[in-house]
Amino acid sequence: MSAEARAARPQVTDWLWRKVRSEAQDVVRREPELSTVVYASILGHLTLEEALAYRIAQRLDRGMVSAELIRAAYIEALREDPDIKLAFRADLVAVIERDPAVGRYIDAMLYFKGFHAIEAHRLAHWLWKNGRRDFARHLQSVASEVFQTDIHPAVRLGRGIFLDHATGFVVGETAEIADNVSILQGVTLGGTGKGLGDRHPKVRSGVLIGAGAKILGNIEVGERARVGAGAVVLSSVPPRTTVAGSPARVVGSAGADEPSQAMNQMFYDVGL
Template sequence: MTETSDLGAHAFNDPAALWREIQVAALEASRSQPLLADFYRYALLDHSDFASALAVVIAETLSSTHISYASALAEIRAVFAENPLIVESALDDLRVLLQEDAAIPEPFTPLLYFSGYRALQCHRVSHVWWATAKKSMASYLQFRCSCTFSVDIHPAACVGKGIFIDHGAGIVIGETAVVEDGVTIFQGVTLGGTGKLDGDRHPKIRRNAFLGANAVVLGNIEIGEGARIGAGAIVTKRVAAGVTVVGLPASAR
């Protein structure tokens, strides 16, 4: 993650400019890959803004043999209308990925192809439903995400913005977990409990912390701002801000 995307710097802080960059890239891609032209038109080129395309992404996950795509799309659009922060947070997540992930070939890649990014945006909707007494809808969307992306985020978990999720597969985030802005989460991370059946029982991950692949953080403990948890570490005790821990059990380095 030492390189940056070729996306124009002006676009990162301007949603309209970023959306234009995405559509330009999609048009070029559809011309160079004609077999995907209809897909790019459906997913990106026929939309007036990022929110419209994002609604389709989430509706595709929500829809099933039991919920029609049209009904799902209408429901997601209604959630967006009442909760604009969902779209703003999704844009922040996208900006972080475009700035930090050298493996992204096009500015639309996370929106269309990254399971972690897509699952996180679905979580934002399920979180709203959980908080507004639509728990059955929230649980259904969580289930669909788990089946589709192998990412299991409880609808009640609080997740900030500007989140960098790399790969995504196998991530589990428990009910009372908190993930603040700017956190990096690699595949296989678990933010779990220790067997307690009620109360506040999951980790609190503070701003700009880093969770390496397959790291396991258990219990109502704090991972401080800017702390780094090494790949495969098992953490059951508080980690102070800025500290790096590795190993089984995790210890400071």
């Protein structure tokens, strides 16, 4: 079946895929010069999952491991682990909900390296869990080059992760990031030495981490907390608080019921 024929087939049961396709068709109308890339990346696929797998594979294609091999691995991962499908959809919605510079889902699908970095990691993590560790490390290496992020394949991610700008994001092997977390550029979730074992931070649900923050060691950032830009966090952060400074200290409340949704990095609301 040709790409045009597949694009013409109605998609009536998936509201998110229908919305992405509608935005893609609008791009083709307004920018016919981009029709080839839009058909290849969006309209030439039957499902949102197929489109995502294709786009991530294309961005990670560096010749040695082809885009087709990466795409096939992603399709297998989506088939074997339905949670990947649910997670990436939550991530896509999170971009629209939390980034004021974005008005369309297709922007994240086609262009946003923060979204692409998270979705590439989901494939690398699935490979890692299933014993395909060399393939996982290859994807980590290429993603580091392409997206300027370095996320160890073992890192566990929840759903609804928003990685804004992405550049300089580094996450160590035993770190965990729970649901509905928002993270800006230049953030490190790292260790404090070369010891083995559980040695990286655990970020709980609803947290907002500001640009350039460094969170180091096997510590916990409590749910719905807020970490200020440039903070150096060396001890656990209580839930629903704001920490700032170097070394970081509690400076007040988190300023909102859902800091990761509010995306407010100013401290006038901490209640000092």
